[in-house]
Structure formats: C-alpha cells, structure tokens
Amino acid sequence: MASACTHDDAHNTTSPTYKKAKKRYLKTIGNRPQNQESDWTPFRAAEKKFKARFPPPDLSRVLDLAVYDDSRATELARGGWGGAIDCVEHRAIPLLSSANATKSVSKVAFTFPSVPGLIEQDFFAQNPIDTLRLPGLVLLPGYLSHQDQRDLVRWSLRDHARYPNETNLDTHYLIPETGLWDAYLHALQDVSHPDELQPKASSIPIETVPVEKPGPRQLISNEAADKNNYLELSSTAKLPPPPSLTVKPASPISLLPKLRWANIGWYYHWSSKQYDFARGKIEVSEVIKGVCQRAVGSVDWEEVYRDDQSDWGPDGPGWKDWQETYEPDAGIVNFYQTKDTLMAHVDRSEVCATSPLVSISLGCAAIFLIGGDTRDTEPIPILLRSGDVVIMSGPGCRRAYHGVPRILENTLPPHFDVLDEDPQDWKFYQEYLRTTRVNINVRQVFPKDFDPQFESEGQ
Numbered sequence: 217m218a219s220a221c222t223h224d225d226a227h228n229t230t231s232p233t234y235k236k237a238k239k240r241y242l243k244t245i246g247n248r249p250q251n252q253e254s255d256w257t258p259f260r261a262a263e264k265k266f267k268a269r270f271p272p273p274d275l276s277r278v279l280d281l282a283v284y285d286d287s288r289a290t291e292l293a294r295g296g297w298g299g300a301i302d303c304v305e306h307r308a309i310p311l312l313s314s315a316n317a318t319k320s321v322s323k324v325a326f327t328f329p330s331v332p333g334l335i336e337q338d339f340f341a342q343n344p345i346d347t348l349r350l351p352g353l354v355l356l357p358g359y360l361s362h363q364d365q366r367d368l369v370r371w372s373l374r375d376h377a378r379y380p381n382e383t384n385l386d387t388h389y390l391i392p393e394t395g396l397w398d399a400y401l402h403a404l405q406d407v408s409h410p411d412e413l414q415p416k417a418s419s420i421p422i423e424t425v426p427v428e429k430p431g432p433r434q435l436i437s438n439e440a441a442d443k444n445n446y447l448e449l450s451s452t453a454k455l456p457p458p459p460s461l462t463v464k465p466a467s468p469i470s471l472l473p474k475l476r477w478a479n480i481g482w483y484y485h486w487s488s489k490q491y492d493f494a495r496g497k498i499e500v501s502e503v504i505k506g507v508c509q510r511a512v513g514s515v516d517w518e519e520v521y522r523d524d525q526s527d528w529g530p531d532g533p534g535w536k537d538w539q540e541t542y543e544p545d546a547g548i549v550n551f552y553q554t555k556d557t558l559m560a561h562v563d564r565s566e567v568c569a570t571s572p573l574v575s576i577s578l579g580c581a582a583i584f585l586i587g588g589d590t591r592d593t594e595p596i597p598i599l600l601r602s603g604d605v606v607i608m609s610g611p612g613c614r615r616a617y618h619g620v621p622r623i624l625e626n627t628l629p630p631h632f633d634v635l636d637e638d639p640q641d642w643k644f645y646q647e648y649l650r651t652t653r654v655n656i657n658v659r660q661v662f663p664k665d666f667d668p669q670f671e672s673e674g675q
C-alpha cells in the first residue's frame with residue numbers, strides 16, 4: 217500500500233499540518249460533552265470518523281479501487297492517503313466495447329453483489345460493512361483520460377459556473393455574466409486595483425428583499441417526486457432565496473474559494489428541495505451528456521442486475537432499455553475545498569427514481585459514504601479519485617443515503633501538474649485544484665422526450 221508522505225501531510229508527525237491538527241484536537245476534546253457519541257446513527261458515526269483531523273482517519277477499511285491499477289501508483293502516494301481492496305466485497309465486470317464506450321481509459325467496472333435479504337439477515341453480524349448490498353451501484357475507477365479530466369475542470373470553472381447557470385454565489389453577489397472564474401483571472405492580473413463584486417442586496421430596494429418569517433425554521437417536507445405528484449410539487453410558490461443584507465463588496469479572489477455549486481439543466485430550488493420547472497430548462501451540455509451516456513452505455517447492466525430481485529414498480533426493470541432511454545436533464549457541479557463536507561442525504565427530487573445518476577470526480581480525492589434507505593445502516597466508505605465515475609442506479613441504490621465527509625488533503629494527482637507545453641492559463645487551474653475537489657453530478661429528472669410544460673397544458 218502506498219504510504220509515501222509529502223513534507224506537510226496529515227500523517228507526518230513532524231509536519232506543521234499534523235501539529236496544528238493535534239493542538240486543535242486537544243483543545244476541542246477539553247470542551248466536548250461526555251457520551252455525545254451514544255446517540256449518533258451509524259451513518260453519523262462514520263461521518264465523524266472520517267472528518268476527524270486528529271488523529272488522521274485510518275483508511276485501511278476504505279475501498280480504494282485505484283490499488284488495482286499500477287499506472288496510478290504515483291497518484292496513490294500523494295498525501296499518504298490510501299485505502300484497500302480487501303475490505304468491501306465487489307465484483308469486476310468488463311466494460312462493453314461498444315462504440316459508446318471506446319473513449320474510456322479503464323476497461324473494467326466494479327459492482328456489488330446483490331443478494332436480497334442479506335442486509336436484514338446479517339444486520340447483527342460482527343461486521344455489517346461486509347453485508348450491506350447495493351445493487352445498482354457501479355464504480356468505474358480511472359474512467360476518464362488525463363486530458364478529459366483537465367478539459368472537464370476547465371469546463372466546470374470557466375464555461376459552466378456562469379450565467380445562465382446559477383451558482384451559490386449568485387444569491388448574494390452580482391456576478392458578471394462572464395462568470396466568477398473570468399473575474400478571478402482579471403483580478404489576478406491587477407491585484408493592486410481588483411474590481412470588487414457588489415452585494416446583490418445593494419441593487420434591490422430593501423422592501424422587496426424577501427424576509428424569512430421569524431420563529432423556528434420551516435421544515436422542508438422534501439417529498440419524493442413521482443409521476444403523480446410532480447405537478448403539485450412544482451405548483452407550490454418558489455421564492456428566490458433572500459440575498460444577505462450583511463455581505464460586503466468582495467474581490468473575486470476572496471470569493472472563488474466560496475464557490476460551492478453550479479446548477480446543471482432544470483433549475484433546482486434549494487429551500488423547497490424541488491426542481492423549479494416554471495423557470496424552464498437549460499440544455500445539459502453535450503460534453504457532459506456525452507460522458508454520462510458513454511459511461512452508462514459501457515456498463516453491462518445484465519451483469520450488474522444479474523441476481524437483482526428489487527421492486528422496480530409497475531414499469532419493470534428499467535435498466536433493460538437504458539441504452540435508449542437514459543438521457544440526463546439536470547444536475548450540479550459541486551466544488552469542495554478541503555474543509556468542506558456534504559452531509560448524508562438522498563437525491564429524491566427526480567421523477568425518474570431508478571434511472572442512473574452519474575457522478576464524476578475531479579481534482580483532490582475524497583471519502584464517499586453510501587449506506588441504505590435510512591441513516592441507521594452503516595455505510596460503505598469508498599475512496600474516490602480524480603477520473604473515477606460512480607453510477608447510482610435502481611430503486612435501492614438511487615434512494616440510498618450518501619455523503620462526502622472528507623476531502624483528502626494533498627491528493628491532487630500528478631497529471632494536473634503544470635508542464636512547459638501547457639497553455640498559459642493552466643497554472644491557475646492547477647493552483648485552484650491543489651485544495652479543491654470538483655464533482656459533476658448528473659441526473660435524469662424526466663423520462664426521455666417528456667415535456668412537463670406540455671403535460672401540464674394538456675391537463
């Protein structure tokens with residue numbers, strides 16, 4: 217197992233990072249109430265374990281499929297973080313060599329044996345991690361070429377995180393239509409006179425800023441969408457989130473690390489956790505659609521669902537038609553700085569409840585947790601590295617709790633390093649990526665060729 221350490225990594229006991237984490241840890245345990253752990257769900261306990269800065273979490277039972285690939289040895293050594301392949305049962309299935317699949321670098325996918333009933337039967341077994349079955353979860357480690365990874369990072373930052381796609385920063389700041397990345401590059405060129413971005417609240421009359429009602433926070437029902445209720449869900453008023461009244465003008469340089477997400481396709485309304493179909497749809501970029509459709513097209517679904525006995529509902533096992541019916545229409549690009557996490561959640565706002573969700577990892581590596589239909593199932597920890605693709609599909613896996621409790625420091629792979637022949641601007645992407653993970657998370661909300669506007673008019 218790779219264990220080479222860089223000078224300043226979390227495992228090197230003499231490094232500043234280690235010493236700082238230890239100091240902070242000793243301070244926090246002094247203030248921590250006793251017995252806090254007893255009411256954590258197994259999912260919460262796993263999140264806490266992997267979030268810990270000190271001592272750095274033990275990854276010896278984290279599934280790290282890059283271990284199979286000798287060409288990734290240098291990548292595995294970065295940061296001193298490495299998992300194992302003998303901790304979670306998995307099965308290799310060759311990628312299909314159809315026209316759709318030819319662009320991939322790796323030739324293999326991994327799936328998880330689906331033996332119905334085992335979760336319940338073995339619930340009290342010694343090691344529940346080994347008994348959680350996730351039919352429909354497919355991992356494609358190293359699926360994207362180094363060049364494709366670089367291109368997708370550029371696409372995410374420069375082309376996609378800008379008008380007309382929404383980002384988290386648009387709620388509070390007036391971001392130029394050319395996007396934050398472009399503003400950032402300009403600011404770097406002229407650090408002495410950077411243009412500051414103005415708070416959004418400054419541009420709207422104060423009385424029109426929607427104000428949240430006082431009192432306890434409104435609970436969000438987050439009812440799962442389906443063909444029968446999506447019209448009702450989409451008809452509820454979807455107010456824009458209120459811009460902050462306290463943010464100050466800020467330079468693009470200080471805002472870039474605060475970029476957290478950029479919307480893809482149908483607009484997502486975060487406070488109601490529903491899509492806002494009334495706002496119309498932005499077509500998913502052909503680049504992204506292509507990657508996702510190739511990935512789905514390269515999986516031998518017959519093999520994945522070989523022993524599956526899940527209930528797929530009245531239309532039966534949809535996987536049989538995915539070559540024709542899979543077409544993503546929504547999603548999100550997540551940008552994580554090394555301190556960011558994504559709490560356990562289920563993505564249930566899509567009407568297509570079983571169709572593949574394709575998730576692409578770029579930049580720094582992360583721990584991904586995936587469990588069952590409640591937080592009470594102990595999740596499987598998986599180390600996701602740049603170029604890996606995860607597909608969550610089918611009734612069980614698509615509605616499984618999952619989250620990202622940790623971005624692993626110092627894990628940017630060597631293929632992002634700046635080379636002499638690189639375009640001038642590559643160094644800015646590389647610098648940003650040193651502390652960043654990008655995740656392109658793509659979903660199918662509606663069946664192919666289904667037009668919600670048309671459906672509602674036809675009612």
Ligand SMILES: O=C(O)CCC(=O)C(=O)O
Nearest residue numbers: 548550563575620655657
């Ligand atoms: O970052 C990831 O790998 C997962 C992101 C995710 O679950 C989401 O965006 O819903």
Ligand SMILES: [Fe+2]
Nearest residue numbers: 561562563618
């Ligand atoms: Fe998710």
